[in-house]
Amino acid sequence: MNQPLDPSSPAARHDAFLLDLDGVVFRGSTPIPGASAAVSRLRECGPVRFVTNNASRTPDQVAQHLARLGVGAVAAEVSTAAQAAVARLAERVGPGRGRPVLVVGGDGLAAALVGAGFEPVRSATQRPIAVVQGFAVDTTWADLAEAAYALADGVVWIASNLDSTLPTDRGQAPGNGALVAALVTATGRRPESTGKPDAAILGVALAGTNASSPVMVGDRLDTDVAAAAAAGVAAAVVLTGVTRPLDVCRAPDGIRPTYVLDDVSGLLRPYVPADPRPGQVLGVGCGGWQFVREGANVVVGGEGPAIEGVRGLVALAWAAADRHEPLAEPSLAAAVEVVRAAG
Secondary structure, eight states, rough: OOOOOOHHHHGGGGSEEEEETTTEEEEETOOOHHHHHHHHHHTSOOEEEEESSSSOOOHHHHHHHHHTTOOOOOOOEEHHHHHHHHHHHHHHHHHOOTTEEEEEEEEHHHHHHHHTTTTEEEEGGGGOSSEOOOOOOOHHHHHHHHHHHTTTTOOOOEEEEOOOEEETTTTTEHHHHHHHHHHHHHOOOEEEETTTTTTTTHHHHHHTTTOOOOEEESSOOIIHHHHHHHHTTTEESSSSOOOHHHHHHHHTSSSSOOOEEEEGGGGGGGOOOEEOOOOOOOEETTTTTEEHHHHOOOEEEEEHHHHHHHHHHHHHHHHHHTTTTOOOOHHHHHHHHHHHHTT
């Protein structure tokens, strides 16, 4: 029997958990340490849903990939940008009824279209009523050309997401947004997009959960946190993916996370929030850390867990930005390094 959750932990405050995949549960082909155990524990607190902007795989394929990485999952727990794109398509053009839709993408998009009653096609000569575009590693010039031909007829165009990059084991590679940009340049048109940061994909993920207080957990401010903001739900950013502490410090109002965590396991641990200190001088404490603004610089005092120091610095940076008195970049970066050195 697991011990009861600490009431200060984020998991104790929420009843559904929407988890991004790459950067949260795994990095490329490597599981993030502790993620599998965290997912299992979170299921005891409420429904878990895996939410991905990658439309190339079906939910069943995503679940199988997670299983190979040691993270138990079933297809019903997976929500992809392909599902959100096809749901938006049905809103725009009505039921499928066997009508043809040109696919630029992989199995995930084709399967979602079939599931909604549409017929996936690959040529503009088949007179598609719409173009739906998602990422696939084998997308070719010919695929983009067929889409351009169809788009010239004015049909509906929906992109599963506009992520410009895709994380791989070797670094950042072109994502669906880069391929969409090629068609934007060629056609002068712009698609609708339903993946994060649009709220539509979170609506798909939450369907049937009856959740009243979900939290979105991701490693990107511009997609994961922004989608949570658009959907009106809490957001947690983890530091196991692309976002670094300095990025969170720079986050503009509107895409600031509710929680800053080391990793997804942080949902289950006691959460020490930043505490603004009263007085004419701008100051913030978090745990044993104290941060004070002097001029445009940061003065660091105290010590404690690094993640608490990060939260304190983030709170100070946000407060200074909101007062139109931003912290000097070199001083803020140096303060981040002091905190990170605490381990």
